[in-house]
Amino acid sequence: MAEKKMIYLQPTPVRIWHWLNALGIVTLCVTGAQIRFPEYVPLFGNYKNAILLHNTAGFVVAISFSIWFFYYAFVARSMGKIYVPTKDDLQSGILRQAKFYFLTYFLGWENPHHPSPEDKFNPLQKSAYLAIMFVLVPLVSLSGILLTNVDPLRGLIIMVGGLKILMGLHFLLACSLCAFLFTHIYLATLGHTPFAHFKPMWTGWEEELEEHHSPAAH
């Protein structure tokens, strides 16, 4: 049978980043909804509160993004290894992982990917996180910075195509992040127990099951 082995999967800076980021993004989604639809989402008292909270949360996300970036790029120096899919991942890994999520998972087979600190994510996660962390989050943050400085940065905004295009971009990217959030939280419950992935994100330690023959987890 399987025996438990603990591995230190999520270092402290990553955990701090992640929960700051999660809190920030959820706040941004909700306040953003109020800012765009003030008649329908009067959650934070008045409009001004929503804006101040939104701007603050944006600031928190930008800071936590820097923690994340700084840690992976300069301290752990594992950003490329962890986040960039390898040729192998692209050629067969993604398919293999998709097959697991959409077919063999239901049959009770085992996850073909076993996380280790050096190879934390399965190929699908890698691609998704890469898109989120290197495209979506930076773009939303940049457009947000422009939007909080419309007057001084007007020249730049016009280079982007104008305030409306920038606003549309910010809005649609934000919707994408919100969509990611649903999928992300759901996928995180697909561990061998529903909370198996949440625990390491909180404590840092993952319970890896050393199993050699039995095809499925508990």
Place this chain on the structure above:
Amino acid sequence: MKNASKPRFMWLCILLVLLFPLGALAMDSEECQGCHGDIDSVGEDLYINEAAYGHTAHSGMGCMACHEEVSDEHPDDGASISASSCSDCHEEVETEYMASAHAENATCGDCHNPHTALGLADVSGHDMNQQCSNCHENTDVVESHADWLPQADLHVAKLPCISCHTGSEDYVIILHIIQKESEAAFGDFEISKHQDLQALAGDKKVQSLVDLNSDNFISLAELRTFNRNPDYKSMRLQATMTPKEASHSVKTLDNRWDCSFCHTSGTENMQTSFLALPNDEGTFSRIEVEEGAVLHALTGTPDFYMMGTTRSASLNIIGLLIIIGGTLMPIGHGTLRFLTRKNRKH
């Protein structure tokens, strides 16, 4: 409103001309301007700029309408000349303004020069704010408003003060053509001058730059053509929210604290927009723009967006679809996961 009063004015002038046969009682405006229109003969303080004066509604009345007591001996008699009070003719405005607390701070003449006074539709928001900045220094206003107003610099730069500080109830969107003052990427934009636009229009009227078929109405298609024309790349449309009618109840209204007075899906009038084109004398003429210009997702007014107010419905739908897309995984996968839960029990 202005157009309606023009004919009335002409009659007033004719009446005045009939009542005061030229030269019989006193000098006419032209004579006055012989001296007062010449800065060298009267000096700066007594100079009346003929061009600026000529475009005011007041000019139609003649100098004597307000300076009744000018004698034939003027200026040699040294007699001081009276000037009628604004309230003689603008009773309603006077009553409204005198009831405001601001009446203690400024008189009509502090904000208006009777020799250059123009109507609401003839001036840009910037011109209006010029009147206030004589006493309320712009940097001070930005600083004090920033205490409570997000993006105070933007609000103060783009909105007429009277949009927040008078009891106006209805607003219209006014579009101006602006252009960069220098080639620098962060160069300031200023409202295009008549000469600049005329140079682009060539021998056609300035209006034809945007109003392609010159029907005094700008359709969304015309607006889009203007926005996309690479020849006009240096120009952008800027918009602001101006009271539909000028009110003089100068004060701080409670509901202007509430951002959603403006930032909420627009009232009827917020759908009404005009393009204000500069005339060669520095005033503006308004041309109506088809409804929905500020709401259009990308093209109508690319540089004008009021949060909560001018959101585009089509983008809302795309956004919603994206979010729904994000819930498909939890819902679809979750259902199958539930149905096949036995397979994972060993």
